[in-house]
Amino acid sequence: MALIDTINPLLTTGWSKGDAGWSLKDYEARGGYAQLKRILASKMSQDDLIAEVKKSVLRGRGGAGFPTGLKWSFMPKAAPEKYVVCNTDEGEPGTFKDRDLMRFDPHSVIEGMIIAAYAVGAKLGYNYIHGEIFDMYQRFEEALDQARAAGYLGNNILGSDFSFDLFAHHGWGAYICGEETGLLESIEGKKGQPRYKPPFPANFGLYGKPTTINNTETFAAIPFILGMGGEAYLNLGKPNNGGTKLFSVSGHVNRPGNYEVPMGTPFAKLLEMAGGMRGGRKLKAVIPGGSSAPVLPADLMMECTMDYDSIAKAGSMLGSGAVIVMDETVCMVKALERLSYFYFEESCGQCTPCREGSGWLYRVVHRIEHGQGRPEDLDLLNRVTDNMMGKTICALADAAAFPVRSFIKHFKSEFEYHIEHKKCLVDPEVQRAGSGFFKAGAA
Amino acid sequence: MNNQNDMLSPELSPESLKKIDREVAKYPADQKQSAVMAALVIAQDEKGWLSKETIAAVAGYLGMPPIAAYEVASFYNMYDLQPVGKYKLTVCTNLPCALSGGVHAADYVKEKLGIDFNETTPDGKFTLKEGECMGACGDAPVMLVNNKRMCSFMLPEQIDKLLAECK
Ligand SMILES: Cc1cc2nc3c(=O)[nH]c(=O)nc-3n(C[C@H](O)[C@H](O)[C@H](O)COP(=O)(O)O)c2cc1C
Ligand code: SF4
Ligand code: FES
Secondary structure (H helix, E strand, O other): HHHHHHHHOOOOOOHHHHHHHHHHHHHHHHOOHHHHHHHHHOOOOOOHHHHHHHHHOOOOOOOOOOOOHHHHOOOOOOOOOEOOOOOEEOOOOOOOHHHHHHHHHHHHHHHHHHHHHHOOOOOEEEEEOOHHHHHHHHHHHHHHHHHHOOOOEEOOOOOOOOEEEEEEEOOOOOOHHOOHHHHHHHHHHOOOOOOOOOOOOOOOOOOOEEEEEEEEEHHHHHHHHHHOOOOHHHHHHOOOOOOEEEEEEEOEEEOOOEEEEEEEEHHHHHHOOOOOOOHHOOEEEEOOHHHHHHOHHHHHHHEEEEEEEHHHHHOOOOOEEEEEEEEEEOOOOHHHHHHHHHHHOOOOOOHHHHHHHHOOOHHHHHHHHHOOOOOHHHHHHHHHHHOOOOOOOOOOHHHHHHHHHHHHHHHHHHHHHHHOOOOOOHHHHHHHHHHOOOOOOOO | HHHHHHHHHHOHHHHHHHHHHHOOOOOOOOHHHHHHHHHHHHHHHOOOOOOOOHHHHHHHHHHHHHHHHHHHHOOOOOOOOOOOEEEEEEEOHHHHHHHHHHHHHHHHHHHHHHOOOOOOOOOOOOOEEEOOOOEEEEEEEOEEEEEEEEEEEOOOHHHHHHHHHOO
């Protein structure tokens, strides 16, 4: 197919010119909006379109990995008013890929959303953008203006009988709005407190109307999938794990950043791409899918390939693709303390097990870190997590529990050392040097 | 005097109202409340912070109960319900940033300014806040200046530069 030549299947092709390559003309020059044009010109049926996406086995890039085509097929056909919503509330610690998509290739997200709207029959859409990246919100608005002026948005798109308009909505500092129903509440101008599910957004979404909500990267992949065909996209990755994925590599590597690799790429390769371990130090642990995913010790991680199934088999989750790399200078108790504080801070407070449990977790980890831990504390922490998991409206409670359980499971001796000796196993000076903030030798 | 009254008045300027109108237009006609988050930011930008009266003015303009707007303003972290310094610095101290110096950067700013988190310098110039992941962990340490400007790779030298730049 000629289209393979015009649209490169890689999400990051548009990034090579940095901040100079994001605008409409650049996107069109690399084959952008060709898929939308083709769909409209050929009057492709909604079913065929969804079937193509299903074939790609694209799985949602926001964390849960739910098959995108299947999600779209849940939208009721007859409903008169439907919405498409993009989740760019990227707040899962470690994740910074959607920001770069907004920055370097916003039109791929716009085209993906227009195509999704066509597939599910929506006339209006919103992109919910993390408040902390306000400059990307502004850039996205500019991109929307460009798309509207070119006739890709609005009434009768490109002369067809399909109409769709799209707007940007920004958050203002609440992690919980990344949860899809919290996000919908937030667009409605309320506190971002998640809703009970079911009903799912496909039946009861924005303003109570059927709504398809996907992550930024999920939408961005759509034009490429249609360009090369679902099957070719699937084959880029491995069975059940289609395509390529952006991985945000942070922490103790030489070159933190976003790396796009085919699903199934060995972790060792990704680490090498990110420049290897900072200062040649030893890998200690990796959180492979954002802070809500269980931590894996180095030896387990080095055997993983970067795809949903391999990471799940090792006992963690691919999640959002945020790979947090920790070397031997890290005190695991302190690392967990930071995460537990985050979940305590960000619990929306609706569910007692989450509100109270996240507070307990933080306070107990905090006291262990500060030399006041008790021998029974590790059992206490595990018991608290038992009372949180699967007992709440949304998955934040589980997200708070997973790090605690996995840190204790894999690094128990470090916690025990803390409790017994009232100090870190890792020398504080070594820890301090590890961050690279202070120049070597400086006070 | 007059000027000061303008600052204290909860009424929003015509420019701000125009910006809010632009936000309202994004949503279905019967869903004006959807614009409340953006409207509160616009109001905060104009007034420096959100007093109860300012929040009520925003609510009134959008035709929603003041308490509903207040709930929103108090739920989201980046609304300031108390006066803040001319420059509000928010440092990310979450784990991915901490691995690359986020906590140390916050400590450095604290020492330089002589204040802790949630404090303002006596001259009213700086307020320091602790932030959660800003989705920019690859650029750690990161901090926000007045919510909207993100500063990346904030090592001691860059922090010194930033503080000197804030006049
Ligand atoms: C606490 C919590 C935070 C979340 N944060 C995000 C987020 O920042 N971005 C995102 O796309 N999905 C996030 N999700 C997942 C969304 O609820 C939802 O599954 C996703 O947006 C669906 O899109 P996808 O199928 O394309 O992945 C979060 C979920 C939970 C429980
Ligand atoms: S689990 Fe936590 S964050 Fe989720 S709805 Fe319940 S209280 Fe809110
Ligand atoms: S952890 Fe600081 S920006 Fe993500």
